[in-house]
Amino acid sequence: MNMLNIIDPIAQDNSIESYQVHSYKPYINSFNTNDEIRIPINQQDLYVLPSASTIYIEGSVKVYRPNGDKKERVSVVEFVNNAILYLFQDIRYELNGVEVDRIKNAGITTTIKSLISMNENETKMSRLWGWDTDGIKNTKGFFSVCIPLNKVLGFAEDYNKIIMNCKHELILLRSNTNLNAVKLNTNEVLEDISINKIVWRVPHIKVSDRERVNLLRYLEKDRAISLAFRNWDLYEYPMLPRTTKHTWSVKTSSQLEKPRFIIIGLQTHRKNIGSGDMSQFDHCHLRDVKVFLNSTYFPYESLNINFADDKYLLLYELYAKFQQSYYGHRCAPLLSLKEFKDLCPLVVINCSRQNETLKTGPVDVRVELESDSEIPDQTSAYCLILNDCIVEYKPLSNIVKKIT
Template identity: 50%
Template sequence: VCLPLSMLLGFFETYQKVVINVKQELILLRSRRDENCYLSAAVGSAEPAVAKIELSSLTWHVPYLTLDDHHRLELHRHLQKEKVIRMNFRCLELYEYPLLPTTQKHVWNVKTSSQVEKPRYVILAFQTARKNTVRKFSSRFDHCSVTNAKLFLNSKSYPYDDLNVNFDRNQFAVLYRMYATFQQSYYGVEHNYPLLSLSQYKDKGALIVFDCSKQSESIKSGPIDVMVEFESSAAFPGETTAYCLIIHDKAIEYNPLTNIVHRMV
């Protein structure tokens, strides 16, 4: 398997410049149980087959640039003049609510962020009884009969109006539109080519996407409280987990001559 890191980390997706004289480390956390990595169907009355996944090798391919003497001297002079380099990129941060209460409405205080790391997009998703089992796809998400969802940055809500969706009656066009237009807003492309069709969105990936890239002046100073509020037509089933993916700005400063890195807050 060859997997571009731009699919996993916002730094590799949005920062397109050369990194000079910096030690880079890649930390990967593996799932504790292999059942979360594959699907196995039972044959007749027999139990599903159990597999064991072993990683034999892992290679990180990184492009490496070298300069001739003339350009190396010019670069050294530039670094002495501009001692600190600022790196701006987007970061993906995932939060998990392991077990939702079996109620119809819930308010989740996700985090408090600074102005530098203010959210630009927030994606909310749910999974019911998909952990540690080979009978269900762990990469799919359930709609859980959600009827409304809102993102709050301090007192500012996204969207402003209620969604009023009903998955049981196939009335979720507004949610699909929020999902489909994310590609256009995030990548700055003219046309949208969503991975999921309308029917696939309901059955495989009911992601609730909040676009908060355009923010009012009222939340441009001080800390920002990130909160999501959601409700469904019936109580959330047991073993339901909520996920909140926050895509936010991030900035660091580093000195190539000393290898000192500072995080901007």
């Protein structure tokens, strides 16, 4: 028994000598709409830990209310949940000039992923990156956030090891509008949301002499190092037709990426209008959702949802079980049953258990939606697919390639 091992030596881990965070800035300090912002790490003889890195952003917001011929400055601006990431369209990470991971529509993608992944304990730190399901009211006119990269990219969330002797680059593409980041009241007009500063803060790891020798011996052989992670692939149907049944052919892929989870969300009259909250979703009286991977469908039985009679327990159960299935540990979900209905009635489909025929050849991903009444006008559908992904890199020859 452990309690009897009184002569065990004291074990101390001295393999890491220092852990220092270094700040990297973009090539050009231009952060206007549609601008591409590139933040490089060109020095190659480094051991860095991208999974623990953060994106620090500073900026200001101006909202006014017309008052006759004058503009009256609004003192309290209401940001939506996860507002700052709605200022970016795409975010991607490159290694030696090769794209490793990317998300599209950064605000929607990270909002959906965080809603199903976060638990109550994480909410204590979540305001650091502008996360609050009740929204955030800004009274100062300027903002600053520190966004963990593991809340933005699946690569940073899953791969928590160092990367050696490579060039790194983080690329952020500004959205063409700022309206999705705020929730405007009647007669309020968004003048501008300006970003003044972006810094990528990346940990540098200095190892002990013994560990350095071991790593250098491995580098000399120029063996490929595998980076295994799950990427977050978002697809959008901009405007659903006014029907009670609709089939959406989301994606056909000839690659060997295996969809693990598929999350469906609907939004009515929220995009690019300012008065709508882009961080929330609508149930649109859904009755059933089926996801087809070729001829195999998930879930096996109908969900039989009825939001009018508060019969959506099966939908909430799928949401609540996500963390156990995805991370392998049980946690209380972020939202209660009522909050789930009011804020994010997302459909979480677990398709991680699949037969052998889906592991090779093309996979046709199709979604069938059925509702009790016609889908309202200006309703967009979002489908977030969580795929397996493997990238290999060779630190000595600087070769990076995706294994698909």
